[in-house]
Amino acid sequence: MAKGVKPRVKVPKTAAAGETITIKTLISHKMETGRRKDGDGNVIPRSIINRFTCEFNGENVVDVNMEPAISVNPYFQFEATVPEAGEFVFTWYDDDGSVYEKKKSIKIA
Amino acid sequence: MKITSLLPLAFSIATVAGFVTAGEDSTLTIEGEVFVTKAAAPAHLENVDEIFSGWTFRLDETQALQMDDFDNPAFVFVDQALDQFEMVEGSAGKACSSCHDSAEVFSGLRASMPRVNSAGELETIPELINNCRTERMGAEKWKWSGGQMSAMLGLIGLQSRGMPVEVAIDGPAASFWEKGKELYYMRVGQLDMACSSCHEDNYGNMIRADHLSQGQINGFPTYRLKNAKLNTIHGRFKGCMKNIRATPFKEGSDEFKALELYVASRANGLSVETPSVRN
Numbered sequence: 001m002a003k004g005v006k007p008r009v010k011v012p013k014t015a016a017a018g019e020t021i022t023i024k025t026l027i028s029h030k031m032e033t034g035r036r037k038d039g040d041g042n043v044i045p046r047s048i049i050n051r052f053t054c055e056f057n058g059e060n061v062v063d064v065n066m067e068p069a070i071s072v073n074p075y076f077q078f079e080a081t082v083p084e085a086g087e088f089v090f091t092w093y094d095d096d097g098s099v100y101e102k103k104k105s106i107k108i109a
Numbered sequence: 110m111k112i113t114s115l116l117p118l119a120f121s122i123a124t125v126a127g128f129v130t131a132g133e134d135s136t137l138t139i140e141g142e143v144f145v146t147k148a149a150a151p152a153h154l155e156n157v158d159e160i161f162s163g164w165t166f167r168l169d170e171t172q173a174l175q176m177d178d179f180d181n182p183a184f185v186f187v188d189q190a191l192d193q194f195e196m197v198e199g200s201a202g203k204a205c206s207s208c209h210d211s212a213e214v215f216s217g218l219r220a221s222m223p224r225v226n227s228a229g230e231l232e233t234i235p236e237l238i239n240n241c242r243t244e245r246m247g248a249e250k251w252k253w254s255g256g257q258m259s260a261m262l263g264l265i266g267l268q269s270r271g272m273p274v275e276v277a278i279d280g281p282a283a284s285f286w287e288k289g290k291e292l293y294y295m296r297v298g299q300l301d302m303a304c305s306s307c308h309e310d311n312y313g314n315m316i317r318a319d320h321l322s323q324g325q326i327n328g329f330p331t332y333r334l335k336n337a338k339l340n341t342i343h344g345r346f347k348g349c350m351k352n353i354r355a356t357p358f359k360e361g362s363d364e365f366k367a368l369e370l371y372v373a374s375r376a377n378g379l380s381v382e383t384p385s386v387r388n
Contacts, residue, residue, distance in 0.1 A: 004189060028188070
């Protein structure tokens with residue numbers, strides 16, 4: 001299992017109904033490409049976050065497939081329109097099967 | 110709902126730029142707190158009237174990265190240090206948190222270091238950390254510019270963020286400070302340059318593609334875009350000395366400690382910006 005993985009998310013606490021907000025996400029991850037070799041010439045196995053999704057009240061906001069060319073600590077910034085109060089669910093899928101999840105609720109001001 | 114950035118962290122600057130803008134004359138605010146990035150030079154400075162934080166010399170995009178703690182990549186390392194703070198290590202079965210309630214107890218420390226201790230020695234934060242590790246925890250020393258050390262320096266320095274730098278240069282510190290000053294103005298290496306050649310005589314000018322700053326260390330350890338990690342003060346001194354083709358002193362050497370005191374005193378009056386973002 002990859003060590004030191006920590007998801008971070010920045011979502012405004014409140015928004016007006018129908019407002020477009022900016023969401024920032026970052027997960028610390030070493031993103032080993034599978035192309036490097038160690039000191040003995042053996043290939044270091046690939047270990048990356050291969051998929052990232054964001055859902056709002058069950059509705060899909062983004063769904064991203066990631067490939068080994070993505071650098072360490074993948075950072076995503078995207079916009080979402082908030083029609084109602086609810087909860088954003090962010091999910092990262094690791095090559096080793098681990099799933100990291102972070103939730104942020106947002107209120108209508 | 111569109112994705113505006115798929116770029117990885119190290120290359121995300123361009124996107125962020127459109128978001129918060131900053132310029133040479135702009136003010137550094139982080140989480141609503143205003144930082145002093147320009148100030149009248151401390152009395153002991155003979156050749157400079159005004160001092161500027163390295164932040165003012167950076168491009169808008171780089172400046173913007175430091176203005177939001179989420180965008181500031183240094184916080185990845187600060188978070189690692191927070192975990193490290195709780196981690197039990199060494200023969201005594203202690204973590205940092207066994208003695209220190211939280212990192213917040215170090216508030217103000219970064220602003221006054223390096224300082225002279227009761228034994229009359231000049232001490233720096235890395236030495237305090239390693240003393241704790243060897244004497245109290247019974248753990249291994251950390252390397253001066255190692256990942257764990259620089260992360261911990263970032264965490265400790267963050268507690269003093271926004272406070273004015275105020276290192277003592279008189280009393281017992283005077284002899285160390287004089288030594289540091291001598292080193293600052295001493296020409297060394299194949300290029301026969303001193304710290305002052307760039308950072309005092311030519312700050313604001315371009316050295317090839319690089320915009321020369323005053324070489325202030327109020328933001329260290331600093332996240333540099335060129336190597337995507339936190340950089341320590343002595344690590345930076347070493348890099349500078351290599352650039353002028355001199356043989357660097359060792360990290361943690363008496364020379365670098367004295368130089369650190371002198372260079373820190375040149376920033377007396379600027380805000381501590383740890384952990385800062387530079388290129």
